[in-house]
Amino acid sequence: MESVLGRYRNLIVLVGVLFAQVxxxxxxxxxxxxxxxxRLIRVWAVGTITPLEKTLVWTQxxxxxxxxxxxxxxxxxxxxxxxxxxxxxxxxxxxxxxxDADQARRLQALLAFKEQFISKTMAAQVIGSSxxxxxxxxYIDKGEHDGIxxxxxxxxxxxxxxxxxxxxxxxxxVLLIDDQTxxxxxxxxxxxxxxxxxxxxxxxxxxxxxxxDETVPAGELVLTSGGDGIFPKGLLVGRVTxxxxxxxxxxxxxxxxxxxxxxLEEVLVVTKIDERQAEPDRTGxxxxxxxxxxxxxxxxxxxxxxxxxxxxxxxxxxxGxxxxGxxKTGATTTGVPATATPKTVAPTTGxxxxxxxxxxxxxxxxxxxxxxxxxxxxxxxxxxxxxKKTASPGSSSGTGSGTSLATSATATGTPAVKAAPKPVxxxxxxxxxxxxxxxxxxxxx
Amino acid sequence: MAITYTSGEQVExxxxxLPATILIPLIAVFLQAWLPLRFHFFTIFDLPLLxxxxxxxxxxxxxxxxxxxxxxxxxxxxxxxxxxxxxxxSKTVVGFGASSLGIKLDVENAGARFLLTIFFYVVHEVxxxxxxxxxxxxxxxxxxxxxxxxxxxxxxxxxxxxxxxDRVKHRT
Numbered sequence: 001m002e003s004v005l006g007r008y009r010n011l012i013v014l015v016g017v018l019f020a021q022v023x024x025x026x027x028x029x030x031x032x033x034x035x036x037x038x039r040l041i042r043v044w045a046v047g048t049i050t051p052l053e054k055t056l057v058w059t060q061x062x063x064x065x066x067x068x069x070x071x072x073x074x075x076x077x078x079x080x081x082x083x084x085x086x087x088x089x090x091x092x093x094x095x096x097x098x099x100d101a102d103q104a105r106r107l108q109a110l111l112a113f114k115e116q117f118i119s120k121t122m123a124a125q126v127i128g129s130s131x132x133x134x135x136x137x138x139y140i141d142k143g144e145h146d147g148i149x150x151x152x153x154x155x156x157x158x159x160x161x162x163x164x165x166x167x168x169x170x171x172x173x174v175l176l177i178d179d180q181t182x183x184x185x186x187x188x189x190x191x192x193x194x195x196x197x198x199x200x201x202x203x204x205x206x207x208x209x210x211x212x213d214e215t216v217p218a219g220e221l222v223l224t225s226g227g228d229g230i231f232p233k234g235l236l237v238g239r240v241t242x243x244x245x246x247x248x249x250x251x252x253x254x255x256x257x258x259x260x261x262x263x264l265e266e267v268l269v270v271t272k273i274d275e276r277q278a279e280p281d282r283t284g285x286x287x288x289x290x291x292x293x294x295x296x297x298x299x300x301x302x303x304x305x306x307x308x309x310x311x312x313x314x315x316x317x318x319x320g321x322x323x324x325g326x327x328k329t330g331a332t333t334t335g336v337p338a339t340a341t342p343k344t345v346a347p348t349t350g351x352x353x354x355x356x357x358x359x360x361x362x363x364x365x366x367x368x369x370x371x372x373x374x375x376x377x378x379x380x381x382x383x384x385x386x387x388k389k390t391a392s393p394g395s396s397s398g399t400g401s402g403t404s405l406a407t408s409a410t411a412t413g414t415p416a417v418k419a420a421p422k423p424v425x426x427x428x429x430x431x432x433x434x435x436x437x438x439x440x441x442x443x444x445x
Numbered sequence: 446m447a448i449t450y451t452s453g454e455q456v457e458x459x460x461x462x463l464p465a466t467i468l469i470p471l472i473a474v475f476l477q478a479w480l481p482l483r484f485h486f487f488t489i490f491d492l493p494l495l496x497x498x499x500x501x502x503x504x505x506x507x508x509x510x511x512x513x514x515x516x517x518x519x520x521x522x523x524x525x526x527x528x529x530x531x532x533x534x535s536k537t538v539v540g541f542g543a544s545s546l547g548i549k550l551d552v553e554n555a556g557a558r559f560l561l562t563i564f565f566y567v568v569h570e571v572x573x574x575x576x577x578x579x580x581x582x583x584x585x586x587x588x589x590x591x592x593x594x595x596x597x598x599x600x601x602x603x604x605x606x607x608x609x610x611d612r613v614k615h616r617t
Contacts, residue, residue, distance in 0.1 A: 009508075010507040010508060010511075010541070010545070013507075013508055013511065014507070014511050014537070014538075014541050017511055017512075017515055017537055018534055018537060018538070021515065021519075021530045021533050021534045021537065022530070022534065022576075022580070024529065024530050025528050025529070025530035025531070025534070025576070025580055025581070026580065028528035028529065028530070029528055029580065029581055029582070039523075039529065041519065041523050041529060042523045042524075042529070044523070045520050045523030045524055046523065046524065048471065048520075049471070049474060049475050049478060049524060052475050052479075053475065053478065053479050056479065126482060127479075128478040128479050128482065128524075129478055129479070129481045129482050130478065130524050130525040130526065131474070131477035131478040131481060131488075131521065131524060131525075132488075132521070132524075132525050132527075132532075133488050133489075134525075134527065134577065134583065134585070135525035135526050135527050137525065137526050138482070139478075139524075165526050166526065173526060175526060179526075180583065180584055181526070181583075200584070201583070201584055201585050201586050202586065262485040263482075263485070264482070
């Protein structure tokens with residue numbers, strides 16, 4: 001017996017080791033949820049390998065940053081000019097889009113939709129991968145200590161990347177969307193067909209569960225549907241590249257991910273998603289023409305519109321009195337010397353007084369407001385030296401509706417200060433003079 | 446590239462120092478996890494497998510081979526999100542097989558190492574495929590061209606890795 005054991009010792013040990021591992025494997029497979037704590041052996045392995053990866057990535061990033069940010073600055077000025085021009089173009093585009101969004105919000109509010117907003121994200125560096133073709137996942141340098149939790153969505157500027165699968169102390173394992181065990185609720189942009197996005201063993205991404213009698217054009221965008229409870233609705237996932245009839249009743253839709261999953265460096269972890277009822281923007285929209293008007297050197301007068309907005313009767317008694325300024329403009333009267341600050345703020349729909357800072361609507365014209373071309377609100381406290389005012393009181397009606405320009409009048413508690421460094425451009429010229437009111441022209445000091 | 450059949454007395458048995466025994470597998474697993482981020486094609490290589498084969502053929506001890514293979518495989522498993530044991534079992538088999546074969550064959554020249562690596566790479570993939578599909582239930586597709594091509598690529602890299610391992614091994 002002993003000789004048999006001695007002769008086959010190696011084989012017996014091999015069988016024993018394999019049996020133990022198969023048993024361990026069976027225990028793990030039997031688990032149906034991932035809610036159990038992470039195996040200690042994973043913690044040890046990750047704790048051993050990821051510090052090396054972090055160090056290497058840090059060294060690489062630092063040296064690259066030093067090179068790019070301090071030494072290799074060729075063409076930066078030209079790029080800066082180009083970017084500034086791009087910002088200008090995008091500002092105009094943003095105005096247009098915000099109007100569309102506002103309209104959409106109003107419609108959603110009517111339908112009582114609930115929206116999901118990404119309210120907080122955390123940038124993370126990709127430091128390593130699983131090293132296996134059958135486990136398409138990466139490690140990031142943020143973990144439990146940074147507030148990362150399992151099932152948080154991970155995205156880039158290009159599109160969806162995956163979700164946080166396991167969280168360790170200072171690192172996390174992110175399951176990519178091209179892994180065969182991942183699943184993302186997805187919707188096609190135009191046809192609004194919904195399906196489930198899954199990875200394949202070969203690393204492709206397929207949209208499943210779309211019925212074969214539907215028509216899906218190649219090139220259509222695939223977005224998150226929000227149905228999985230992990231990814232907020234509307235994030236770009238990828239683009240349909242090939243559609244073919246599949247087995248059973250469903251189509252085979254191949255999707256190319258928008259984010260380059262093989263070259264990930266920095267990602268964003270969505271740490272907080274707000275879900276709130278849609279409500280229309282009540283602040284009023286800025287129009288593209290408003291922004292254009294800001295950039296114009298002069299704006300031609302529009303007397304007809306100014307006449308509509310300027311209400312002579314709105315001028316408060318005593319407005320013409322020296323030092324009284326132009327009351328009834330929504331300015332806060334605090335009994336201290338006030339400063340009329342011709343600071344242009346966001347357009348509002350009426351005079352609003354918030355604490356010491358008052359928002360006046362001096363010229364309600366119903367026409368596109370011209371922030372820099374408007375007269376400054378003249379506010380002051382009665383009986384005290386007032387600030388320099390360059391607008392006539394008659395312009396401070398503060399009544400009316402529509403798009404009006406607001407200028408803030410702030411009581412600062414300082415003695416009368418010279419105001420209106422940029423006095424009146426076009427809008428001042430548009431002011432009608434319903435009553436010959438003496439323009440307040442206080443001395444600076 | 447002759448693979449000569451040798452008796453147990455003729456073969457030379459090597460050993461590795463403790464730092465080399467610990468650090469080389471760790472570096473292999475680390476590179477396997479890090480390099481694919483920079484060079485995506487590196488996913489076809491299995492650097493830990495090459496280290497297992499290199500250690501096993503040099504030591505020529507089946508027990509040491511299976512233990513080394515098992516530990517390196519489990520370490521590799523721990524970095525993935527799949528159940529622990531897939532690589533562990535595959536590399537245990539390879540470690541045992543390579544060290545057992547190392548007793549019988551002279552695997553000191555590059556040609557023998559090249560063929561041996563292709564063979565054990567395919568063995569590794571077959572065992573992995575069977576376990577992943579049969580026990581874990583993963584969807585997997587087997588492709589002979591892909592596996593053979595990967596085997597050749599790994600064998601080429603393996604020849605280089607074995608040359609590096611030759612520098613740190615000591616004759617017993």
